[in-house]
Amino acid sequence: MTTPRPRITGAVRVGAVVGRPIAHSLSPVIHNAWIEALGLDAAYVAFSPPDEASFRELINLGRSGLISGLNVTAPFKELAFSLSDESSDTARLSASANLLVFRDGQVRSDSTDGLGLLRGLSEQAPGLVLKGRPTVLLGAGGAARAAAAALAGAGSEVRIVNRTLERAEALARDVGSGVSVWPNLAEAISGAALVVNALSAPPELDVARLDEGTVVMDMTYKPLITPLLAAARDRGLSVVDGLSMLIGQAGPSFEAIFDIPAPDVDVRPAILGMLGEV
Known part of the structure; x- marks a missing residue:
């Protein structure tokens, strides 16, 4: 033996x-x-x-x-x-x-957070086209920074929405081209191909105002289907969970x-x- x-x-x-x-x-x-x-x-x-x-x-x-x-x-x-x-x-x-x-x-x-986000999108929303289309990023912390850089690098027009404008503006300055700050969430989501929640708490977002075909992603994975993803799924939108990003990174x-x-x-x-x- x-x-x-x-x-x-x-x-x-x-x-x-x-x-x-x-x-x-x-x-x-x-x-x-x-x-x-x-x-x-x-x-x-x-x-x-x-x-x-x-x-x-x-x-x-x-x-x-x-x-x-x-x-x-x-x-x-x-x-x-x-x-x-x-x-x-x-x-x-x-x-x-x-x-x-x-x-x-x-x-x-x-x-590797940004790469994980892109891999998660590729896995769970394979039909999503980022190049030349708007992404709304909720939050301006460390994970949001990596996401903004990856999404801008993929050719998306990244719209940062954050309660503290100064932090959002600093993020936009650091990443540079392709990233801008939008103080008004209702205006930012107009025409968005993708909405990504990088906040630790559920965002104040009415998914009924999203365009048909918008993909919704939440970086949180506990619970796997967050209230935001549940509402988006009930609306008939494609959703991407935070676990896909965790495994991707x-x-x-x-x-x-x-x-x-x-x-x-x-x-x-x-x-x-x-x-x-x-």
């Missing part, structure tokens, strides 16, 4: 997701399913630093080679970007990072951290089971 090779040895590579709070995160489920499928000598865990000083210490551990890479979520995305030695164009445009990779004492930052993060592409393993059913959505 052949003795199974231990998956975790002294050569284990460690990746993690970092945020506060973090216990709700599904990233360990996704990444560890891929690690198991590939038989990697690796582990993906979760850290919740109590403050910025503790987060900085975690970065120092990465610089020392104890951690291969980190996915970063609120409230540390902007700090993660500021602590990096090298940044991708997307991270610079959004001035935040959801991915830090450690190699040879250096820290490289990236933002996890793939490039996995490859960056572990130096191997994510396997063709569908993790969605397992996650839906955990969420009680099956």
